[in-house]
Amino acid sequence: MPMQRVATGATIAWLGALLLSLASLAGAQPAAPQDGSVLPRPPLPFPGQLGPTEAESTAVLPVRIKAPGEAPNILLVMTDDVGFAAASTFGGPVPTPNLDRLAQQGLRYNRFHTTGVCSPTRAALLTGRNHHAVGAGAVVEMVSPYPGYTSTIPPSAATIARILRDNGYSTAMFGKDHNVPNEQRSVAGPFDQWPTGRGFDYFYGFVGGDSDQFRPALYENTRPVYPSGKDPDYILDRDLADRAINWLHNQRAAAPDRPFFIYYAPGSAHAPHQAPAEWIARFRGQFDAGWDALRDDILARQKAMGIVPGDVDMAPRPEQIPAWDSLSDDEKTVYARFMEVFAAMLAYQDAQFGRLLDEVRRMGLADNTLVMFIEGDNGASGEGGPGGTLNELAHLSTSDGEHEMDIRWLAENLDVLGGPDTYEGYPVGWAYATSTPFPWVKQIASHLGGVRNPLVVYWPRRIAAQGAIRDQYHHVIDIMPTLLDVTGIKAPVEVDGITQQAIDGVSMVYSFSAGAAPSPRQTQYYEINGNRGIYHDGWLASTTPRNMPWEIGKAGAGSDISTYQWELYDLHSDFSQAHDLAASEPERLRDLQAVFDAEARRNNVYPIQNSGGMYRAVKMGSAGPLGAMRPLYVYWGAGISVPMGSAPPLFSLPFTLEAEVEIPAAGADGVIVAAGSQFGGWSFYLEGGVPVACTALSPLPGGQSRVAGPAPLTAGSHTLRFDFAITGKGGEITIAVDGNQVARGPVAQRALMMAGLGETFDTGRDTRVPVSQAYRDEGVFTGEIKKVEVRVRMPQGVVAPRGEH
Numbered sequence: 001m002p003m004q005r006v007a008t009g010a011t012i013a014w015l016g017a018l019l020l021s022l023a024s025l026a027g028a029q030p031a032a033p034q035d036g037s038v039l040p041r042p043p044l045p046f047p048g049q050l051g052p053t054e055a056e057s058t059a060v061l062p063v064r065i066k067a068p069g070e071a072p073n074i075l076l077v078m079t080d081d082v083g084f085a086a087a088s089t090f091g092g093p094v095p096t097p098n099l100d101r102l103a104q105q106g107l108r109y110n111r112f113h114t115t116g117v118c119s120p121t122r123a124a125l126l127t128g129r130n131h132h133a134v135g136a137g138a139v140v141e142m143v144s145p146y147p148g149y150t151s152t153i154p155p156s157a158a159t160i161a162r163i164l165r166d167n168g169y170s171t172a173m174f175g176k177d178h179n180v181p182n183e184q185r186s187v188a189g190p191f192d193q194w195p196t197g198r199g200f201d202y203f204y205g206f207v208g209g210d211s212d213q214f215r216p217a218l219y220e221n222t223r224p225v226y227p228s229g230k231d232p233d234y235i236l237d238r239d240l241a242d243r244a245i246n247w248l249h250n251q252r253a254a255a256p257d258r259p260f261f262i263y264y265a266p267g268s269a270h271a272p273h274q275a276p277a278e279w280i281a282r283f284r285g286q287f288d289a290g291w292d293a294l295r296d297d298i299l300a301r302q303k304a305m306g307i308v309p310g311d312v313d314m315a316p317r318p319e320q321i322p323a324w325d326s327l328s329d330d331e332k333t334v335y336a337r338f339m340e341v342f343a344a345m346l347a348y349q350d351a352q353f354g355r356l357l358d359e360v361r362r363m364g365l366a367d368n369t370l371v372m373f374i375e376g377d378n379g380a381s382g383e384g385g386p387g388g389t390l391n392e393l394a395h396l397s398t399s400d401g402e403h404e405m406d407i408r409w410l411a412e413n414l415d416v417l418g419g420p421d422t423y424e425g426y427p428v429g430w431a432y433a434t435s436t437p438f439p440w441v442k443q444i445a446s447h448l449g450g451v452r453n454p455l456v457v458y459w460p461r462r463i464a465a466q467g468a469i470r471d472q473y474h475h476v477i478d479i480m481p482t483l484l485d486v487t488g489i490k491a492p493v494e495v496d497g498i499t500q501q502a503i504d505g506v507s508m509v510y511s512f513s514a515g516a517a518p519s520p521r522q523t524q525y526y527e528i529n530g531n532r533g534i535y536h537d538g539w540l541a542s543t544t545p546r547n548m549p550w551e552i553g554k555a556g557a558g559s560d561i562s563t564y565q566w567e568l569y570d571l572h573s574d575f576s577q578a579h580d581l582a583a584s585e586p587e588r589l590r591d592l593q594a595v596f597d598a599e600a601r602r603n604n605v606y607p608i609q610n611s612g613g614m615y616r617a618v619k620m621g622s623a624g625p626l627g628a629m630r631p632l633y634v635y636w637g638a639g640i641s642v643p644m645g646s647a648p649p650l651f652s653l654p655f656t657l658e659a660e661v662e663i664p665a666a667g668a669d670g671v672i673v674a675a676g677s678q679f680g681g682w683s684f685y686l687e688g689g690v691p692v693a694c695t696a697l698s699p700l701p702g703g704q705s706r707v708a709g710p711a712p713l714t715a716g717s718h719t720l721r722f723d724f725a726i727t728g729k730g731g732e733i734t735i736a737v738d739g740n741q742v743a744r745g746p747v748a749q750r751a752l753m754m755a756g757l758g759e760t761f762d763t764g765r766d767t768r769v770p771v772s773q774a775y776r777d778e779g780v781f782t783g784e785i786k787k788v789e790v791r792v793r794m795p796q797g798v799v800a801p802r803g804e805h
Contacts, residue, residue: 231275
């Protein structure tokens with residue numbers, strides 16, 4: 001609040017004299033008196049006339065807001081794409097000793113739920129509102145022009161980070177943020193949807209659905225950073241733990257009296273499944289028996305641990321998931337290694353979390369630190385399909401078999417799996433096994449395998465029942481009101497003058513001490529990509545899954561929502577959702593469908609968006625990605641890096657790329673333009689001075705197409721032109737130098753999207769994961785780039801906006 005001063009008569013007189021003096025010095029003369037007399041020159045002001053004294057002023061200092069007394073520190077953790085039964089803490093096959101010890105000293109919740117997919121869960125977690133109610137009805141890249149699917153969290157839904165920061169907390173986020181709209185990820189912003197715009201003092205991590213573990217696309221606050229550098233042992237999960245520990249040290253040094261809120265969200269175990277080789281070796285041979293046998297083993301452990309009721313039945317394996325015994329020997333060999341890699345990734349992540357937890361304890365902070373650990377933002381991922389994939393994004397963008405793996409070659413080259421040359425996701429059978437005892441997987445929000453995730457709560461000061469299991473029904477929207485409850489902070493009525501919408505979640509604090517208390521949550525709807533469910537008074541009605549998670553790229557998949565079949569389950573007696581009662585309870589099913597309709601209308605679920613992801617983007621026309629395209633993109637030199645949402649559509653349309661370059665006397669090498677990575681990318685570069693065009697789907701044999709000119713460029717100014725024409729699944733690239741064609745060649749198969757999701761369109765270098773292995777250390781261009789123009793040939797019926805920028 002600014003300091004207030006009271007103007008006195010002397011002050012006003014002094015100001016008048018000053019203005020007259022300044023006017024005189026500037027040459028302005030007041031009108032002469034009519035009688036011809038001369039006006040006296042006003043006296044210049046002097047220091048003794050400089051206004052009110054301290055005694056005449058009212059001093060006002062800003063009031064520092066302090067958190068309520070005894071408010072706990074908070075460590076909120078959410079991992080990625082980890083099913084209910086992956087971690088040993090809930091009976092799974094992957095050892096997670098640090099989560100185990102947290103649970104042994106805290107509480108395990110076995111009826112906790114997420115939304116079924118990433119962005120919606122994360123929006124619901126931070127806002128305490130249902131995902132459609134805050135515009136997050138789908139992953140943020142799949143925006144639709146309807147209130148529930150805007151991919152923009154409204155200012156009427158302030159996050160828990162914003163509320164805690166406004167009430168005296170230090171706030172920081174590390175890891176994955178999948179709620180920044182695609183078109184807002186460039187240096188041009190805006191940044192209000194970034195973590196720092198949503199209440200976090202500090203952010204270190206990546207924005208988007210996934211990131212490479214070895215060469216991640218990272219940001220510090222809103223600035224891109226490149227931490228991997230030349231460290232051959234760099235890996236993202238270790239870096240995130242290092243950064244969180246360093247931030248905590250600095251926070252306690254600068255403000256030891258302020259409680260902290262850390263949101264720790266590693267990208268593990270989302271694709272790409274990658275891990276240190278020595279950790280993969282630890283699991284050699286452990287999954288050779290296959291996913292059907294693993295599921296039986298897990299259920300036996302869960303019953304023995306009390307994670308599930310002793311009389312629970314196993315939900316049957318869906319027919320879309322092959323039986324392990326139906327596979328060939330090579331398939332079994334390769335698929336078992338896929339699971340070894342996944343297990344290594346999750347176990348390594350647990351070890352890094354353990355380092356952070358140990359530091360909290362070493363610093364004497366554990367007693368009053370509340371840890372809420374959500375293992376997975378949805379169920380285990382089935383997006384690898386029946387056979388898994390070495391390139392998840394290419395696999396999801398086509399769904400027609402054109403990216404099938406060479407199983408024989410992989411069986412002979414197993415060590416490529418889990419390393420930097422794959423972007424893999426395991427077969428859906430492993431997702432099914434690590435969802436035991438429930439049916440289905442991630443994206444299938446209608447069924448428990450897609451939405452039931454482990455929750456562990458630890459708070460030594462307030463939780464006495466160490467090692468206990470809680471079976472109250474809860475949802476991710478309940479985390480935010482729980483944190484407000486434990487801190488003693490009330491939800492604000494307004495934030496920045498904007499009235500806040502109602503919080504949908506309820507506090508879970510009652511369950512910390514009352515294990516037998518009934519849950520206050522009696523109703524919860526679910527919907528992702530047309531898969532719908534409604535929980536009400538212990539019953540669950542679910543649509544029968546239609547769109548398989550590995551077919552999200554199929555055009556128009558399942559577009560008629562009126563033809564879905566519905567199922568019905570009594571969760572009072574059927575913990576695993578194994579017995580469909582729809583045929584015997586038709587009236588109850590109709591009642592639950594009416595409850596779903598009411599909840600859907602209240603939360604902006606309609607119109608339901610259940611078409612394929614790639615198809616939805618095209619269908620939107622001017623409201624979506626095609627409408628954001630322009631026919632001409634101009635870049636003035638090297639050093640430019642723009643994200644996929646702002647880049648030229650090189651992966652979907654024919655184009656011409658023209659570059660004006662200056663070649664020094666010694667010649668030049670390096671990247672002129674690169675977009676994407678070796679898992680989906682284009683690169684235009686000089687190799688030994690020779691112009692080259694390269695497109696990649698994989699660094700493995702057969703994964704690249706390359707066309708090169710016949711001779712190096714001479715010293716001086718040149719204009720390079722690369723023309724790409726699409727034919728079928730590939731096309732043809734033509735190279736011209738100074739208007740003369742010098743090369744032409746086929747592109748056998750082109751990438752349909754930039755991969756990975758954090759990759760960029762770069763001039764003068766190839767950042768993060770390279771497109772080509774023909775250059776090293778980003779392939780920095782050694783000549784001068786004066787200008788780059790990209791012209792795209794717009795599809796018929798799409799009117800591009802005017803302007804080149």
